[in-house]
Each structure stands twice: as structure tokens, then as C-alpha cells.
Amino acid sequence: MASQTISMSATARVAARASLRSSRDTSRIARLPKSAARRAASSARLAVRAAGAAVDQETGIKKMREGIKEAADENLLTPRFYTTDFDEMEQLFSTEINPNLDEAELVAILQEFREDFNQKHFVRNDSFKKAADGITGESRRIFIEFLERSCTAEFSGFLLYKELGRRLKKTAPVCAEIFTLMSRDEARHAGFLNKAMSDFNLALDLGFLTKNRQYTFFKPKFIIYATYLSEKIGYWRYISIYRHLQENPNDQLYPLFQYFENWCQDENRHGDFFTACLKARPEFINDWEAKLWARFFCLSVYVTMYLNDHSRTEFYESIGLDTTQFNMHVIHQTNKTTAQIFPQVIDTYNPKFKEYLDNLRDINAKLSKAQSPMEKAPLIAGFAANLLGVALMKPVDSGSIDFVEDVNSPAFMY
Numbered sequence: 001m002a003s004q005t006i007s008m009s010a011t012a013r014v015a016a017r018a019s020l021r022s023s024r025d026t027s028r029i030a031r032l033p034k035s036a037a038r039r040a041a042s043s044a045r046l047a048v049r050a051a052g053a054a055v056d057q058e059t060g061i062k063k064m065r066e067g068i069k070e071a072a073d074e075n076l077l078t079p080r081f082y083t084t085d086f087d088e089m090e091q092l093f094s095t096e097i098n099p100n101l102d103e104a105e106l107v108a109i110l111q112e113f114r115e116d117f118n119q120k121h122f123v124r125n126d127s128f129k130k131a132a133d134g135i136t137g138e139s140r141r142i143f144i145e146f147l148e149r150s151c152t153a154e155f156s157g158f159l160l161y162k163e164l165g166r167r168l169k170k171t172a173p174v175c176a177e178i179f180t181l182m183s184r185d186e187a188r189h190a191g192f193l194n195k196a197m198s199d200f201n202l203a204l205d206l207g208f209l210t211k212n213r214q215y216t217f218f219k220p221k222f223i224i225y226a227t228y229l230s231e232k233i234g235y236w237r238y239i240s241i242y243r244h245l246q247e248n249p250n251d252q253l254y255p256l257f258q259y260f261e262n263w264c265q266d267e268n269r270h271g272d273f274f275t276a277c278l279k280a281r282p283e284f285i286n287d288w289e290a291k292l293w294a295r296f297f298c299l300s301v302y303v304t305m306y307l308n309d310h311s312r313t314e315f316y317e318s319i320g321l322d323t324t325q326f327n328m329h330v331i332h333q334t335n336k337t338t339a340q341i342f343p344q345v346i347d348t349y350n351p352k353f354k355e356y357l358d359n360l361r362d363i364n365a366k367l368s369k370a371q372s373p374m375e376k377a378p379l380i381a382g383f384a385a386n387l388l389g390v391a392l393m394k395p396v397d398s399g400s401i402d403f404v405e406d407v408n409s410p411a412f413m414y
């Protein structure tokens with residue numbers, strides 16, 4: 001997974017919680033009851049703090065121990081770790097149970113993953129450490145935060161795909177191998193980012209995170225919508241940053257971004273695999289319920305990115321990007337890509353859409369400063385009203401439809 005934007009909005013979390021059920025999954029983490037996992041995580045954090053965790057002199061960032069950064073606190077907008085109902089996943093990917101699965105297409109996808117085009121791509125050189133040393137002060141803190149969010153999001157993909165690869169081995173060996181190879185890619189991405197963090201002397205303890213971070217449960221169908229979008233938006237984020245820096249080499253603060261061109265092809269391939277999964281389940285992309293979920297996930301992913309990126313515009317400005325322009329470009333492109341398979345998408349070209357996004361951004365900024373529940377309540381109500389505003393906008397029908405001849409119809413853009 002590439003994107004840090006898979007985190008769900010408040011409404012999405014409610015939906016996720018509603019679908020929470022006692023799964024029989026055998027992954028070590030998922031078997032921990034939620035409350036126990038939370039207790040374990042918080043006592044581990046306390047123990048670390050009690051041990052006298054130091055602070056990085058230059059940035060003020062808390063350290064877990066020498067060279068290791070204390071993970072940022074989780075909130076609604078931080079990248080999450082996911083777990084799912086693995087028994088239902090087995091049924092979803094079994095060709096016996098699900099004859100719509102196009103075995104030939106899956107084998108072709110698997111072949112591509114086996115080729116391993118990026119096997120030799122993620123090789124570092126001496127310029128990394130030197131460039132990191134040159135990033136100082138507030139920029140340094142923001143840069144580390146960007147690396148942490150990206151690393152956590154990539155690592156989240158690694159954990160989920162790895163477990164799916166393990167669980168599907170017997171019933172769906174082709175898909176299982178695809179998941180395992182995708183987890184290989186995500187491990188590389190996360191590892192490369194974590195190495196970058198160590199250039200700043202603040203790497204993440206990924207083993208500690210695996211054991212102590214909370215896991216959000218999503219039903220398989222929602223995992224597929226969310227990961228599809230996450231991979232595609234990740235592709236557009238990486239390629240847009242890459243292209244911008246190719247045109248503006250003076251903004252190339254750190255060599256990491258030079259790797260984004262091949263890197264984002266991994267994300268694109270991952271997304272294409274989920275396209276094949278969606279095509280295999282017509283009920284995921286055909287009926288009114290599918291249309292609703294399609295728009296809901298688009299909305300969650302776009303809003304989460306917009307709020308996240310706008311609350312750290314300094315980072316995007318430091319590499320010469322205009323945050324709003326960059327975000328709108330990524331949203332439009334992702335929406336067009338998504339329209340190829342989702343049955344409905346949001347009309348992102350409608351000027352009202354950006355108005356709602358800007359309102360949400362402003363309210364979010366005020367919310368982060370609000371102290372009392374009295375201050376927060378009207379802001380939360382305003383936030384919900386604006387989310388509803390986008391949800392009620394006239395959607396664009398998409399997916400397998402004939403092209404639209406009316407040039408004034410929003411669907412003409414897709």
C-alpha cells in the first residue's frame with residue numbers, strides 16, 4: 001500500500017465498528033481482544049516512557065531509545081493497521097466457490113509480480129545521509145513526520161497482504177502468491193522509508209508497532225474497496241511528486257523522491273490486482289449498495305488526504321508544491337482512474353466539491369485548537385454537515401458504461 005490516506009473519516013470508522021464482529025482469524029494480533037490489545041499497547045508505552053525516553057535534540061521528537069523514534073499517537077487521520085475476516089476472504093478468492101474469478105487473468109497478474117521489476121531498484125547511496133544532515137530545524141521535524149506516516153502506511157499494507165498470502169495458500173494458491181509478492185513490495189517500500197528515517201537517527205521499531213498498534217477490522221468487501229483506492233491514490237501521489245521534482249530539480253531536498261517513478265508502478269500493479277478482484281464479484285460493483293459504498297470510500301479517502309496534507313502544508317511547500325493544487329490534481333486523477341471500475345464516483349470537478357473540502361479543512365484546523373466539548377460540538381456538527389453536503393452531491397455514474405455524448409454532463413469527463 002502506498003497511501004497514508006486509507007485512514008477513514010469519523011463516519012467510516014463508525015461503519016467499520018458496526019461491521020466489527022468476532023472473527024475466527026488466527027493472526028496473533030487479531031486474536032487479542034481489543035481492550036487487551038489497547039491495555040498492552042498503553043502499558044508498553046508507559047514502560048518505555050518510564051525508562052526515561054530521551055528527546056531528539058534537534059527536533060524535540062520523543063525517542064523510544066537511541067536511534068528509535070517513539071511512534072506518533074494514533075488518531076482519526078493517522079495510517080491504520082487492518083485486519084479482516086480471513087474465512088470470508090478464503091471464500092472470496094476460491095475459484096471453486098466463485099466461478100467468476102478469471103483464472104487466466106490472475107495467472108497473468110501473478111506472472112508480472114514474479115518478474116519482480118523493482119528487485120534492484122531500492123538501492124541506497126551515499127547522498128542520502130548527506131542530504132538528511134542538510135535538512136534542519138522545523139523542516140527536519142516535518143520531514144521525519146512525512147517519512148513516518150509513509151512508512152507506517154506501507155508497513156500496514158505489508159502486514160495485511162502477508163497474512164492474506166498465508167491464509168489463502170490452500171484454497172486460492174494463485175491469489176495467495178500474489179498477496180505474498182505484494183507484501184514483498186510493501187516490505188521493500190516500508191524498509192526503504194525506515195532506512196531514510198535512520199538517516200535522521202529516528203527509525204521506527206516496526207516489530208514493536210506490529211505487536212502494539214491497534215488493528216481496525218474491515219469486512220473483506222470493504223478491504224478491497226479501501227485497498228484498491230489506497231493503491232491508486234498512492235500511485236498518483238508518488239508519480240505527481242516525482243514529475244514535479246523532475247521539472248524542478250532544485251526542490252529535490254532528499255534523494256528518496258528520485259525512486260518514486262518505479263516505486264509507484266508497484267502501487268499501480270497492486271491496484272490492478274484489486275480491479276481484477278472487483279470484476280470477479282459483480283455484486284461489489286453493480287447494485288445500489290455498491291454505488292453507495294464506492295462513493296463513501298472515495299469520499300473518505302479524498303477527505304482524509306486533504307485534511308492530512310493541509311495540516312502539514314510546510315512539507316509540500318518545502319519541495320516546491322502548492323498543497324491544494326497537488327491534492328486536487330491527485331484527487332481528480334484518482335477519481336478518473338477509479339471511475340474505470342467503481343460504479344459511481346464523486347463529481348470532483350463540481351466547484352461545490354472543493355468548497356466543501358475547504359470548509360472541512362478550515363473546521364478541522366479549528367477543531368485541532370478547540371479545548372472544551374462546548375467549543376468542539378458546533379465544529380463537529382459543521383464537519384458532519386459538510387461531509388453530508390458532498391455525499392448528497394449528484395454523483396457521476398461510471399464503471400462499464402457507454403461514453404456520454406453530452407459534453408456538459410460531468411460524466412463526459414470520465
Ligand SMILES: [Fe+2]
Nearest residue numbers: 001002267270
Ligand atoms: Fe501497494
Ligand SMILES: [Fe+2]
Nearest residue numbers: 001002186189
Ligand atoms: Fe507500497
